[in-house]
Amino acid sequence: MARYELYYWPSVQGRGEFIRLAFEDAGVPYVDVARLAPPRGGVPALxxxxxxxxxxxxxFAPPFLKVGPLVIAQTANILQYLAPRLGLIGRGEPERLFAHQLQLTIADVVQEVHCTHHPISGTLYYEDQRAEARRCAQHFTSERLPKFLGYFEKVLGPEGKRRGLVGRAFSYVDLSMFQLLVGLEYAFPRAFARRTRTIPRLLDLRNAVARRPRVAAYLASPRRLPFSEEGIFRHYPELDEAS
Amino acid sequence: MARYELYYWPSVQGRGEFIRLAFEDAGVPYVDVARLAPPRGGVPALxxxxxxxxxxxxxFAPPFLKVGPLVIAQTANILQYLAPRLGLIGRGEPERLFAHQLQLTIADVVQEVHCTHHPISGTLYYEDQRAEARRCAQHFTSERLPKFLGYFEKVLGPEGKRRGLVGRAFSYVDLSMFQLLVGLEYAFPRAFARRTRTIPRLLDLRNAVARRPRVAAYLASPRRLPFSEEGIFRHYPELDEAS
Structure with a gap:
């Protein structure tokens, strides 16, 4: 079996978490290189x-995956490569194209979430762009969040038709949607709570993913890093919608 | 031959331009649906x-491509689907993975460029976020622009080794890099001019793409929409680096 080496910042969930979740759910071993001790691992290895x-x-940036001589970067590209090998996507081309399309749309949401706390620059501290962040987050929670959630809820369609976002079968996109939903709820608990009645099927999907045995075991393990204000999903109460 | 229908906003280059360039360079017919007259085309059809x-x-959003019953969205996903069919990528999996990785990195730059004029919200006018845009653009032109350009220049490597970004053969990523470079120069002429001596190979690539017969014919045709302050690459002098 291939030896999978994931390279990502060792102290945050970040974009690497979408890949960790795929390995964990598949029960396929992987090395989280930057979380090992140097010289074998650590940030210097990354x-x-x-x-x-x-x-x-x-x-250009982490996360990236090393499989033998191959180094693959960009989260959605890595997942597209891994999914057939981990049994997390079906064989049909239309199915794979739609899965990747959804994953890239999830990446767009993640990018917008990052912009809510870093609207001016990723190299400035949050504290140096608080006023702009507040304005940006107001627009995100009132306009973009409902629009994205409404879109994904619509993709799921009427109850009973689909088990996952891509179709009848479970896929890696469902794992990523779980991560997106729990991340959004962590970052914007009030804004998220206001939308929950509009997204019953997404919440069912989230709960179903959390109950998958290997996902549940992972979430309860020390391998699952906590959310924090160093990652992408950050909880700054002043950026959440007024209650 | 497949009938390709591209759906994108009819008045701007935007993200759709990366796909138009691939069809144009390949000399493969496509219908730019929203640019046709209603009822057959126009924005209502989109x-x-x-x-x-x-x-x-x-x-979720344009651009998307319709090929028979298949509808494919997300620019990089569309290009990944089209490239083998248009003869714009080789057969090897490592090559295709790297091409897609670069295309997604180009998409990241495009997103950051969009944020320079819309740092607070895409639904507000530029005029309602000018102060924030100015601050954001300062960071983009002084930190991110050199970092991205330096990365892509490094990918090209020493002269003579590669013809394009992906390898020996020309690929769709080279077309997208052309569009990125001319877009950056349009939006930030002063900041771009300051970096040109650090990116000789990228400029050679840009010039070589512009000389490709079908690209040159396209650029001189009315099918090539002009850059404007309605698109992604916008020239607002106050957002360009101080000269």
Whole structure:
């Protein structure tokens, strides 16, 4: 079996969590390299690959996955590569295209969530862009959040028709949707609570994912890092919708 | 041959332009549906597909491509689907994975460019977020622009080794890089001019793409919409780096 090495920042869920969840649900072993002790692991091991020589296929940013000589970056690209190998997507091309499309739409939401606390620059502290963040988050929670959630709820369609977002079968996109929903609820508990009655099927999906035995075991393990204000989903009460 | 229908806003280059360029360079016919007259085309035709019924595979946003019954959304997903069919990518899996990874990194730059003029919300006018835009653009032009350009220049590697970003052969990613570079130069002429001496290989690539016969013919045709302050790459002098 292939040896899968995941490279991602060791102290946050971040974008790497979408990939961790796929491995964990599939029960396929992986090495979370930057969480190992140096010299075998740690952030230096991550930076070594990131700073590959010119003319090589070095990634721009973590997460990236190493499988033998192959280094694959961009979260949705990694998941698209892994999903058939982990049994997390069916064989049909229309199904795979739609799964990837949904995953890229989830990535768009994640990017917008990041912008709510870093609207000016990712290199400035949150504290240096608080006023802008507040304005940005107001728009996100009142306009974008309902729009995205409404879209995904609509994708699920009428009850009984689909088990997951992509179709009858469970897929990696359902795992990513779980992560998105719990992340949104962590970051914006009030805004999220206001929308819950409009997304019954998404909440069913979230709960079903959380009950999957290997997901449940993972969430209860020390491998699951907690949400924090260092990650993408950050809870700053002043950015949540007024109650 | 498949009938390709592209759905995108009819008055701007925007994200749809990355797909138009692939069809144009390949010399493969496509219908730019929203640019046709109603009822056959126009924005209403685009909205009809966008507002598909629940439980169907409707997209979240344009651009999307219709090929028979298949509707594919997300720019990078569409290009990944089209590239082998248009002869714009080789057969190897490592090559295709890296091409898609680069395309998603280009999409990240495009998203950050959009944020320079809309840091607070895409639904507000630029004029209602000018102060924030100015601050955001300062960080983009001084930190992110050099970082992204430096990365792509490094991917090209030493002269003579590669013809394109993905490898020896030309690919759709080179077309997208052309669009990114001319877009950045349009939006931020001063900031871009300051970086040109650090990106000789990217500029060679841009010039080589512009000289490709079908690209040159397209750029000179009325099918190529002009850059404008309605698109993603917008030239607001106050957002460009101080000269």
């Amino acid at each position: 930076l070594r690959l990131l700073r590959g020589p010119p003319g090589t296929r070095a990634p | 909205l009809r597909l966008l507002r598909g019924p629940p439980g169907t595979r409707a997209p």
